[in-house]
Amino acid sequence: MTTPPSQPGAERTDGASVRIGALVPLTRPGWIQAGQHLLAGLELAVREVNDTGGIAGRPLELVVRDTAADPQRAAAAVDELAGLGVAALAGEYHSVVARAAATRADALGLPFLCSSAVLDALTEQPTEWVARLSPPQSRGWQVYADFLLAAGHSRIAVAAQPSVYWASGTRILRDYLAPRGGTVIELDMSALDATTVCDELVENRATALLLLVGHPEPAVPIVKSVRRDQRLAEIMIGAPAGQPEFAEWATLLGDDSAAIPFLRYLPERLTPLGVRVEEALREQLAAAPSFVAFEGYDTVAVLADVLRSNGADRARTAESWPRVAVEGTRGQIRFSRMPGISVWQWAGPPIQVVDRDPAELDRFRILHAA
Incomplete structure (x- = not known):
C-alpha cells in the first residue's frame, strides 16, 4: 500500500502497518521523471511484499514525501517521518538532497537506505545508520573517464554549474x-550561455564536451547549440550524470539526443527477478523502466528482508547492514565499508556507459561496462 503526500498528522496512527518513509523528487525543480521511476519501483516492491504476507503478517506501508530537489525540504521531511514512526527511510535521487537527508537521519538514529544518489560523502562522518545501493560517484565517473580515454579523448571540456555534485x-x-x-577544461556555465560555450570549445580545441548541468535547462539548449555549430561537427557530447536516460530527453531533442554517452547502473543481463520486475514496471509506467526504477525496487527488497528478520526496531535495522545478502534485480546485494565512503555501500552495482542509438532512439547501445 502507498500513502500519498499529505499534511502532517493525516496518516494512520493505529500501528497496524510497518511504515517506510520514501523521499522522491516529484515536482520542479526536481527531476520529475526520475522521481516517478524511483517511486514506481518502490511501490511495485511494496505491493509484492504485501502480496506475500507483508512483514510478519503486517502490511508494509510507503509514506511518500516530495523533496522537489530541495535539501531543506528533505531534512524537514526526515524529521516529520521520524515523528510518524517509520521504521526506515528509502529513496532520493538528487545527491545534494540525499546528503541532507542522510545527515539528518544519522542525527536522529533513523535507518536510511539511499536508492539512487551517488555523491561520495553522503555524511561528513562515518555512520552506521545509512546504506546505499547506487555506486559512489568516484567509482562511476572513473569508469566514464576510462571510456573517454579508450575513445581517444584527451582534451575534455566540462560545462559545469555551481554545485557540490558537479564540482x-x-x-x-x-x-x-x-x-x-x-586535460580537463572547466567552462563556468554561470558566466557562459549555450552560444558562447561553442566559442570556448573551439578556442580550447576540446574533442569532448561533458554536460555537468541541470536538465532540461541548460542541458538541452547546449546540445542544440553544439549540434548546429559546424566548427564542432566532430566533438563528442557526453552526460555522465545520466540526463539521456529518460524519455523526456529524446522528446525534447529528437535526433540530437542520440550518441551522447552516459552512465547507468544496469547489467548486460538482468537477474531472473529483474526480468520479471522489468515487465511489471513497463506495464506500470507505460514505458521502458530506467535503472532508477530498478534501484527503487531493490531498495524495498532489501528493507523488507531486514524487517522480516529483525522487526521494525531502528537500531536492529542499522546493525543489519553488514549481514544483508539479498538477490536483487541486478545482482546479489551486500553492503561493506569502502575507503573514503562514509556509509555502508553496495560494492557491486553494475556500471555501464551507454548512449541512444541514432538509428533507433529508444534503443540503448552499451559502449563500455565495468
Whole structure:
C-alpha cells in the first residue's frame, strides 16, 4: 500500500502497518521523471511484499514525501517521518538532497537506505545508520573517464554549474585523467550561455564536451547549440550524470539526443527477478523502466528482508547492514565499508556507459561496462 503526500498528522496512527518513509523528487525543480521511476519501483516492491504476507503478517506501508530537489525540504521531511514512526527511510535521487537527508537521519538514529544518489560523502562522518545501493560517484565517473580515454579523448571540456555534485564530478575527472595524459577544461556555465560555450570549445580545441548541468535547462539548449555549430561537427557530447536516460530527453531533442554517452547502473543481463520486475514496471509506467526504477525496487527488497528478520526496531535495522545478502534485480546485494565512503555501500552495482542509438532512439547501445 502507498500513502500519498499529505499534511502532517493525516496518516494512520493505529500501528497496524510497518511504515517506510520514501523521499522522491516529484515536482520542479526536481527531476520529475526520475522521481516517478524511483517511486514506481518502490511501490511495485511494496505491493509484492504485501502480496506475500507483508512483514510478519503486517502490511508494509510507503509514506511518500516530495523533496522537489530541495535539501531543506528533505531534512524537514526526515524529521516529520521520524515523528510518524517509520521504521526506515528509502529513496532520493538528487545527491545534494540525499546528503541532507542522510545527515539528518544519522542525527536522529533513523535507518536510511539511499536508492539512487551517488555523491561520495553522503555524511561528513562515518555512520552506521545509512546504506546505499547506487555506486559512489568516484567509482562511476572513473569508469566514464576510462571510456573517454579508450575513445581517444584527451582534451575534455566540462560545462559545469555551481554545485557540490558537479564540482565533485569535475574533481574526480581531473584527478583521474591528469596522470593518464588527459586535460580537463572547466567552462563556468554561470558566466557562459549555450552560444558562447561553442566559442570556448573551439578556442580550447576540446574533442569532448561533458554536460555537468541541470536538465532540461541548460542541458538541452547546449546540445542544440553544439549540434548546429559546424566548427564542432566532430566533438563528442557526453552526460555522465545520466540526463539521456529518460524519455523526456529524446522528446525534447529528437535526433540530437542520440550518441551522447552516459552512465547507468544496469547489467548486460538482468537477474531472473529483474526480468520479471522489468515487465511489471513497463506495464506500470507505460514505458521502458530506467535503472532508477530498478534501484527503487531493490531498495524495498532489501528493507523488507531486514524487517522480516529483525522487526521494525531502528537500531536492529542499522546493525543489519553488514549481514544483508539479498538477490536483487541486478545482482546479489551486500553492503561493506569502502575507503573514503562514509556509509555502508553496495560494492557491486553494475556500471555501464551507454548512449541512444541514432538509428533507433529508444534503443540503448552499451559502449563500455565495468
